[in-house]
Amino acid sequence: xxxxxxxxxxxxxxxxxxxxxxxxxxxxxxxxxxxxxxxxxxxxxxxxxxxxxxxxxxxxxxxxxxxxxxxxxxxxxxxxxxxxxxxxxxxxxxxxxxxxxxxxxxxxxxxxxxxxxxxxxxxxxxxxxxxxxxxxxxxxxxxxxxxxxxxxxxxxxxxxxxxxxxxxxxxxxxxxxxxxxxxxxxxxxxxxxxxxxxxxxxxxxxxxxxxxxxxxxxxxxxxxxxxxxxxxxxxxxxxxxxxxxxxxxxxxxxxxxxxxxxxxxxxxxxxxxxxxxxxxxxxxxxxxxxxxxxxxxxxxxxxxxxxxxxxxxxxxxxxxxxxxxxxxxxxxxxxxxxxxxxxxxxxxxxxxxxxxxxxxxxxxxxxxxxxxxxxxxxxxxxxxxxxxxxxxxxxxxxxxxxxxxxxxxxxxxxxxxxxxxxxxxxxxxxxxxxxxxxx
Numbered sequence: 001x002x003x004x005x006x007x008x009x010x011x012x013x014x015x016x017x018x019x020x021x022x023x024x025x026x027x028x029x030x031x032x033x034x035x036x037x038x039x040x041x042x043x044x045x046x047x048x049x050x051x052x053x054x055x056x057x058x059x060x061x062x063x064x065x066x067x068x069x070x071x072x073x074x075x076x077x078x079x080x081x082x083x084x085x086x087x088x089x090x091x092x093x094x095x096x097x098x099x100x101x102x103x104x105x106x107x108x109x110x111x112x113x114x115x116x117x118x119x120x121x122x123x124x125x126x127x128x129x130x131x132x133x134x135x136x137x138x139x140x141x142x143x144x145x146x147x148x149x150x151x152x153x154x155x156x157x158x159x160x161x162x163x164x165x166x167x168x169x170x171x172x173x174x175x176x177x178x179x180x181x182x183x184x185x186x187x188x189x190x191x192x193x194x195x196x197x198x199x200x201x202x203x204x205x206x207x208x209x210x211x212x213x214x215x216x217x218x219x220x221x222x223x224x225x226x227x228x229x230x231x232x233x234x235x236x237x238x239x240x241x242x243x244x245x246x247x248x249x250x251x252x253x254x255x256x257x258x259x260x261x262x263x264x265x266x267x268x269x270x271x272x273x274x275x276x277x278x279x280x281x282x283x284x285x286x287x288x289x290x291x292x293x294x295x296x297x298x299x300x301x302x303x304x305x306x307x308x309x310x311x312x313x314x315x316x317x318x319x320x321x322x323x324x325x326x327x328x329x330x331x332x333x334x335x336x337x338x339x340x341x342x343x344x345x346x347x348x349x350x351x352x353x354x355x356x357x358x359x360x361x362x363x364x365x366x367x368x369x370x371x372x373x374x375x376x377x378x379x380x381x382x383x384x385x386x387x388x389x390x391x392x393x394x395x396x397x398x399x400x401x402x403x404x405x406x407x408x409x410x411x412x413x414x415x416x417x418x419x420x421x422x423x424x425x426x427x428x429x430x431x432x433x434x435x436x437x438x439x
Contacts, residue, residue, distance in 0.1 A: 021101075032106045032232075033301045040101030054291045055094045060086035077276045081268075090282045095290035100263075102297055103253075106232035107245060109265035113275055114290060118228065118248025119145050120283040121262030125224060125246060126150070126187070128277035132158030134186035137177060139166045139206075141409040143195045143226070144398040150189075165409075166192065166199035167341055173202075173209045181213050190225040190242070192235070192348075196393040196417040197410045198328040198357050200344040201225070207241025222270060228252070229383070233304045234351035244270050251384030255296045255303050261285045303386060303422055307354035310428060311420040315356060317429045323366075323436050325414065328357030354420040355383045364413040366439045367392050371416065373438035376423060376431040383419030388428055390418045 021039045023030055041052050062068035062085075071087045073079040083092055096114050103112040115121035126149065130136060136150055140163040150161050160183065164176040177185070188210060192201035206223060214220040224244035225237045228251050237245055244266035247253060254261060262285075264274055278284055285293075315329040331352030333342040345352075360366045371379050377388040381397050391397065398411050406412075420428065 035105050036102055036297045036300070039105060040098040052095060052098055052291065052294065055287050057093075058089050060088065075279055080272055082272065082275050082279075089287070090284060091279050092284070093287050093290070095287040095294070096284060099285075099290040099293050099297075102294065103247075103249075103263050104265055107236045107238050107265055109238060109245070110268045111271035112263060112265045113271055113278060114249070114285045114293070115262035115264070115278070115283050116285045116289075117260045118226075118246070118250060118262040119149070121246055121248075121264050122146055122226070123149060124277050124281065124283045125244065125264060125274055126154060126189075127281070128274045129222070130154065130159050130186040133160075133184065135160040135162060135180050135183045136187050136189055137161070137180045137185055137221075138163050138189040139168070139191055139194065139201045140164070141166070141194050141197060141398075141401075141411065142189075142191045144401050146189075146191070146226070148400060166194040166197070166201050167338075167344075168202070168205075169340065170202070170205040170209060173205055174213065177209050177213045185214075185221040188221050188223045190223065190237075192225060192227070192237070193229045193330065193353070193355075194409075195226075195229065196357055196398065196415065198229075198330060198355075199410075200330070200341055200348065202344045203237050203240035203242055203348060222266075224266075229355055230349060230351070230353050233301060234308070234353050235349050237348070238266070240348055243267060244274075249293055250382065252304055253296060253300060253384075254293060255300065255384060255386060257382065257385035257387065259289050259292050259296075261289050261293060304354070306422045307384075307420050308351050310422065310425040311354035311356065312352065313425040314418075314420055314428050314432065318358060318432060321433075321436055323361050323439050324358065325361045326359040328359065330356070356418055356420075358416045358418055359412070360414045360416065360439060362414055362439065364392070364395065367414055367416050369439050370435050373435035374431055375434070376427060377418070377435075383417070385419070386422045388419065388421040388423060388431075390416055393417050 043049055046053050071083045071085050074081055074083040075087055075091050086092060099114050100112040162176050162180045164172055188206060190201045193199060210220055210223060222243040224246055225242045226246045227235055227237055228248045244264060247263040249261040249263045312331055315327050318324050319327045329352060330345055333345045360370060371390055371392060374390060377390045380389050381391045382389060393415055394406060394411050394413050398406060
């Protein structure tokens with residue numbers, strides 16, 4: 001390497017100033033799908049690399065001791081807002097920060113955090129919000145691990161819970177929140193659509209109930225919602241009154257079944273509270289996973305759109321099959337008799353998604369025969385990948401849920417959960433038709 005002149009060094013240093021991302025061209029505000037290609041990253045800060053490098057380092061060098069002190073003031077909460085620079089990879093890193101910038105774009109959230117898994121995101125949220133004696137009010141059903149975390153783990157530390165069905169009316173929500181209000185409600189936690197029944201929660205009704213019942217409270221309990229099944233393309237709950245949105249980024253955001261990660265979006269005030277807990281217990285995702293998610297976000301809209309189109313075609317076929325009892329597909333709500341769910345869908349959703357519940361005529365035997373006969377669709381848990389997946393919630397993801405609660409929540413032995421991928425829709429129909437012949 002040759003020695004650089006003072007002019008060359010000065011020029012190089014001037015290139016190191018971060019270049020602000022473009023959010024608009026003239027009066028046109030850029031769409032999230034466009035911003036995913038470069039938002040939050042300046043190639044000139046990384047030797048002109050078009051894509052962000054993977055920053056495999058455990059720690060970062062401070063320019064001076066005063067800067068180090070200021071960074072740790074943010075990390076430890078002595079000064080709100082977190083670190084103003086890079087400190088240590090348990091707290092932040094370039095790949096994670098770029099990812100967080102882009103995650104917030106889809107739902108116009110003030111801030112976002114990335115986590116090592118969806119459950120680490122949920123656990124960190126709960127630990128940052130509740131203390132012994134507090135109550136969590138939640139919709140039901142929830143993902144089985146979330147229910148286990150609330151009832152069996154947090155319950156051991158004196159945290160209480162009350163729930164209402166996912167499709168509850170305003171009156172039913174009022175009744176549960178009113179009862180819970182006799183104690184300290186620290187958090188209202190929702191999952192919509194519910195896993196695995198696909199029942200929708202009326203977020204607007206929950207927000208209205210919360211605001212009315214806690215109108216005189218010094219602090220209203222925040223509303224958090226797991227938006228993994230529909231977000232961010234088909235549902236954006238911050239617009240309906242939620243304060244915090246939770247994701248398993250493993251699913252549609254990652255979209256290739258090759259990573260595990262989680263995310264939380266919301267106001268800066270709530271995110272700062274959650275960030276302090278993440279800094280303490282170290283649930284941030286690693287830089288390689290963050291880099292892979294940045295890649296995946298570039299095609300998120302394309303993948304979700306194709307999967308949604310495929311699901312609509314597949315569900316039309318399944319709904320007419322004589323061995324199918326019912327298809328719990330959101331796109332059918334406006335045709336059915338459940339006016340309440342149809343109304344929520346119309347107000348909250350921009351699409352029906354690609355994950356649905358299939359109820360076969362029969363029970364576990366018939367469901368297992370169907371699953372074992374599939375050739376294209378893979379027998380595996382998870383959802384939102386490029387490939388079609390099918391599983392049996394009662395015997396797999398929700399096996400740990402007590403039988404009585406499974407029955408109450410509609411998680412039956414004839415229920416198969418299907419997540420449609422981006423394959424050819426007619427090929428998938430042929431696969432399902434052949435598998436149903438084996439039932």
